[in-house]
Amino acid sequence: MQGVEFIYFPQPNVDYSKCEKWVTACGRPTTGKHAFVVKNVNRNTYICTKHFVGGKGPTAEYPDPIPAVVSNAELEAFKRRKRRKSSSSGDSTFDSSVPTTDNRYGYIVAKAALYSEADLDKSIHNMVGHALTKAVEETGHPYLEDSNTPHRSVSYETIVEAYRYFTQLPEVTSASIRAEENENIISVQSMWSQRDIDRKEKTSFGRTYVLDAAKNVVVSCSSPQEINNQVWNVASPSGKYRAILRKQKDKKGDDKQYLEIWNAVQKVKTINVEGLEKHGKIISDDGHFGSFQWSRAEGHVLYVAEKKRPKASSFFDSKPFSESTESKEKETARGDEFLYYQNWGEQITEQSSTVLCVMDVETGTVSVLESVPENVSPGQAVWAPDDAGVVFIGWIHEPYRLGLKHCVQRRSFVYHLDIQKNKIEKISEDGRAVRFPRFSPDDRWLVYLDTLDSGPHNMCSRLMMCEWERRHDGLKPILDIVNSAKEEEFPGLFTWSVPVHTWLSDSIHLVLNTFWGSRSEVVVVNTQTKSVVRVRPDLASWSSTVLDIHGNHVVIGCSSPNQAPYLIFGTLVPSDLGSSQWLRLDNKSEVITSFEWQIIQHSPSSDRVHPKYGNLDYESILYLPKGSSVNGSKPPLILFPHGGPHSVCDGSFAFQPAVYCHCGFAVLLVNFRGSLGFGQDSILSILGRIGDQDVKDCKSAADEVIEKGLADGTKVVVCGGSHGGFLATHLIGQYPDYFKAACARNPVTNLTSMVGTTDIISWVFTEVGETFSYDTQVDATILSKMWDASPVRCIKQVKTPVLLQVGLKDLRVPPSQSLEYWKMLKANGVPVRCLTYPDSNHPLSEVEVEADGLINSILWFCQHLTSQ
Numbered sequence: 001m002q003g004v005e006f007i008y009f010p011q012p013n014v015d016y017s018k019c020e021k022w023v024t025a026c027g028r029p030t031t032g033k034h035a036f037v038v039k040n041v042n043r044n045t046y047i048c049t050k051h052f053v054g055g056k057g058p059t060a061e062y063p064d065p066i067p068a069v070v071s072n073a074e075l076e077a078f079k080r081r082k083r084r085k086s087s088s089s090g091d092s093t094f095d096s097s098v099p100t101t102d103n104r105y106g107y108i109v110a111k112a113a114l115y116s117e118a119d120l121d122k123s124i125h126n127m128v129g130h131a132l133t134k135a136v137e138e139t140g141h142p143y144l145e146d147s148n149t150p151h152r153s154v155s156y157e158t159i160v161e162a163y164r165y166f167t168q169l170p171e172v173t174s175a176s177i178r179a180e181e182n183e184n185i186i187s188v189q190s191m192w193s194q195r196d197i198d199r200k201e202k203t204s205f206g207r208t209y210v211l212d213a214a215k216n217v218v219v220s221c222s223s224p225q226e227i228n229n230q231v232w233n234v235a236s237p238s239g240k241y242r243a244i245l246r247k248q249k250d251k252k253g254d255d256k257q258y259l260e261i262w263n264a265v266q267k268v269k270t271i272n273v274e275g276l277e278k279h280g281k282i283i284s285d286d287g288h289f290g291s292f293q294w295s296r297a298e299g300h301v302l303y304v305a306e307k308k309r310p311k312a313s314s315f316f317d318s319k320p321f322s323e324s325t326e327s328k329e330k331e332t333a334r335g336d337e338f339l340y341y342q343n344w345g346e347q348i349t350e351q352s353s354t355v356l357c358v359m360d361v362e363t364g365t366v367s368v369l370e371s372v373p374e375n376v377s378p379g380q381a382v383w384a385p386d387d388a389g390v391v392f393i394g395w396i397h398e399p400y401r402l403g404l405k406h407c408v409q410r411r412s413f414v415y416h417l418d419i420q421k422n423k424i425e426k427i428s429e430d431g432r433a434v435r436f437p438r439f440s441p442d443d444r445w446l447v448y449l450d451t452l453d454s455g456p457h458n459m460c461s462r463l464m465m466c467e468w469e470r471r472h473d474g475l476k477p478i479l480d481i482v483n484s485a486k487e488e489e490f491p492g493l494f495t496w497s498v499p500v501h502t503w504l505s506d507s508i509h510l511v512l513n514t515f516w517g518s519r520s521e522v523v524v525v526n527t528q529t530k531s532v533v534r535v536r537p538d539l540a541s542w543s544s545t546v547l548d549i550h551g552n553h554v555v556i557g558c559s560s561p562n563q564a565p566y567l568i569f570g571t572l573v574p575s576d577l578g579s580s581q582w583l584r585l586d587n588k589s590e591v592i593t594s595f596e597w598q599i600i601q602h603s604p605s606s607d608r609v610h611p612k613y614g615n616l617d618y619e620s621i622l623y624l625p626k627g628s629s630v631n632g633s634k635p636p637l638i639l640f641p642h643g644g645p646h647s648v649c650d651g652s653f654a655f656q657p658a659v660y661c662h663c664g665f666a667v668l669l670v671n672f673r674g675s676l677g678f679g680q681d682s683i684l685s686i687l688g689r690i691g692d693q694d695v696k697d698c699k700s701a702a703d704e705v706i707e708k709g710l711a712d713g714t715k716v717v718v719c720g721g722s723h724g725g726f727l728a729t730h731l732i733g734q735y736p737d738y739f740k741a742a743c744a745r746n747p748v749t750n751l752t753s754m755v756g757t758t759d760i761i762s763w764v765f766t767e768v769g770e771t772f773s774y775d776t777q778v779d780a781t782i783l784s785k786m787w788d789a790s791p792v793r794c795i796k797q798v799k800t801p802v803l804l805q806v807g808l809k810d811l812r813v814p815p816s817q818s819l820e821y822w823k824m825l826k827a828n829g830v831p832v833r834c835l836t837y838p839d840s841n842h843p844l845s846e847v848e849v850e851a852d853g854l855i856n857s858i859l860w861f862c863q864h865l866t867s868q
């Protein structure tokens with residue numbers, strides 16, 4: 001049936017009265033052989049949208065079903081009854097009250113106006129999680145013991161239910177704002193990603209909100225549309241056109257790419273870009289090379305693709321040499337069949353040499369911009385003013401490529417290519433690594449981020465700016481490196497990304513994302529005064545990320561450890577940020593009620609104070625199951641340090657710790673010294689001290705939580721991936737009696753063997769306090785430093801049972817790191833289990849792999865916590 005969707009019934013154990021109301025209202029027989037009563041309702045019970053007034057499902061006004069076949073008169077009567085009831089009871093779920101601002105904390109905060117569609121989604125959310133909620137309500141958290149029950153081992157079915165519950169919470173991946181001809185009518189197109197364990201993939205879907213900015217209300221919101229095959233979807237500057245890059249499997253099952261141009265009503269054309277054979281695959285929004293942008297005049301689309309490789313043939317191909325010498329290219333490809341092409345490392349293996357391409361929208365022809373230097377891979381390209389050229393980042397190939405993922409410090413330049421004059425120039429300084437060039441709306445200013453082109457893999461960035469017409473007169477840092485900052489002071493710019501549109505309409509202010517302590521913050525930077533002001537759109541969420549800017553409108557993704565992501569739309573007043581206006585776009589994400597969380601501040605004890613950088617405080621985020629201290633029982637604790645080490649737990653909604661906590665564990669995410677968001681000194685303080693300073697920071701954070709009585713010190717386990725796995729394996733070696741179990745995912749275990757095998761050799765040198773240069777060789781002294789820093793150093797002390805999870809295609813921390821460790825544990829008689837995932841690389845994030853790893857880790861913890 002066209003336009004009909006099916007909606008879950010409220011579950012009786014979650015909302016009995018609502019369930020009963022729906023059962024009665026839907027008009028199915030309640031007596032006889034096919035009686036439909038509350039006790040028949042389970043999580044597979046649906047009702048179709050035709051059962052609701054309007055035929056499109058529940059609305060705020062009509063949240064409950066009606067019998068499907070009703071006359072118009074009946075419908076009108078129903079509406080009248082409903083109107084009378086809601087006006088007298090005042091129970092509208094809409095709250096369009098004017099947002100209020102709050103300046104108490106010296107930064108700008110505002111309560112968002114709430115756009116509520118109905119509590120339908122709340123019900124769906126509850127229904128999906130009902131089995132677990134029920135288990136929690138009836139028997140406590142799966143793991144928790146009560147005074148009468150000894151340790152109860154959690155069944156995998158319960159964990160599977162918990163996993164399924166959390167897969168219902170989509171995460172926002174991007175959003176874009178477009179103003180209609182009537183500037184007050186704004187549409188926000190949002191893209192979301194959701195785990196689908198049954199299809200074993202992440203589903204992408206889009207949702208569009210239409211807003212009246214003048215009235216600050218949401219006018220309509222589309223239902224979700226799956227968009228799994230869209231690689232790019234970008235509107236032209238006027239909004240008249242859209243360029244969509246789609247991937248589609250051909251008959252042989254190979255992925256093919258098609259570039260489509262759409263106007264407001266139809267597809268204008270499809271271009272088989274691969275068929276043109278100008279370049280390899282077009283690069284997606286990968287956070288490194290990918291960009292896809294309309295020219296200002298809307299005649300061209302600029303994108304980045306992998307360079308076309310010359311066809312290689314064997315020396316023994318039947319065609320004689322003479323036949324293949326018509327072009328030089330063909331001649332040189334003879335015998336190149338097995339030529340090694342270096343790639344850009346972990347998760348960027350499809351890119352070796354990239355090219356910039358321009359598609360003429362009218363003719364559908366593609367030109368590859370030839371003047372980019374041969375030794376450079378271009379990316380992050382934007383049109384220069386007047387569409388006369390392009391500005392891009394070029395990463396240098398020589399002497400060899402190092403992995404780019406999670407590494408901001410790779411040698412690179414901002415280049416300008418004047419297309420008309422066919423002239424290339426370097427804009428940025430020597431000795432730097434650069435990212436994200438962005439022109440101001442008036443095309444007068446160019447900004448970008450830069451760091452040193454060596455050292456730690458992530459660090460504090462500078463925000464650089466030049467006046468475009470006077471770019472040869474020099475660049476100035478708008479935001480400089482911040483070495484250290486007192487509480488509440490700006491700790492410097494730490495970010496993995498900058499929105500494509502980052503300027504406000506005045507061409508003075510920028511809106512950026514940054515880690516600020518254990519939090520993702522949106523900041524407004526005044527490029528004239530160099531001031532930085534935090535903008536907090538919603539007191540209800542801890543972390544926020546700006547996704548797009550249009551004029552002075554912004555769309556921000558918000559979430560907290562126990563609050564699934566949602567969107568807020570804002571209209572900023574740059575001169576008075578406190579009077580900015582906010583509008584929450586939906587109420588679909590609710591607070592997860594099974595746990596609470598808090599930030600804990602830590603000051604290292606006097607013996608741990610850094611000799612050069614002094615007192616550097618750090619933080620952790622503690623998740624606590626609700627009611628965990630009932631009956632005086634304390635929850636078991638999972639110590640969960642992040643990877644990197646130059647990364648951070650930013651207090652956004654995070655799937656893995658949420659599932660752990662939902663299952664009854666306290667979870668401690670430690671932002672040990674060296675994490676992002678605490679100033680540059682903190683980053684530098686860990687170099688030469690990994691395996692010591694970070695290990696002690698984590699152990700001491702766990703001690704503090706236990707001393708405060710928040711978790712059971714006799715039931716501590718540890719878990720982490722990559723550098724987090726390095727910390728997990730160090731912790732069980734250095735504190736053999738402290739941990740009852742460990743789970744290490746692609747852990748770094750032995751730097752001396754990893755130095756020759758990882759895609760980022762520079763990491764190994766830098767983190768042990770050595771200077772890296774491309775021609776540095778390890779010697780006995782350096783190797784001994786690497787050994788001293790490695791978890792394998794203390795393997796003989798390990799008693800804790802270890803679960804290893806290994807991606808066999810990991811280029812960052814090769815599987816041999818885990819397998820080497822596994823062999824040693826086996827030899828030492830320590831219980832160890834190893835899960836290998838044949839097609840996974842470093843993050844182990846494929847839906848099936850993530851689920852398997854997560855559930856296995858909980859079972860492993862429970863097994864070893866209960867087996868004493």
Ligand SMILES: CSCC[C@H](NC=O)C(=O)N[C@@H](CO)C(=O)O
Nearest residue numbers: 406643644647722723758763812
């Ligand atoms: C030579 S691998 C070092 C560990 C790795 N560092 C950078 O990539 C790591 O911990 N990665 C983190 C991300 O920063 C991870 O969680 O995978």
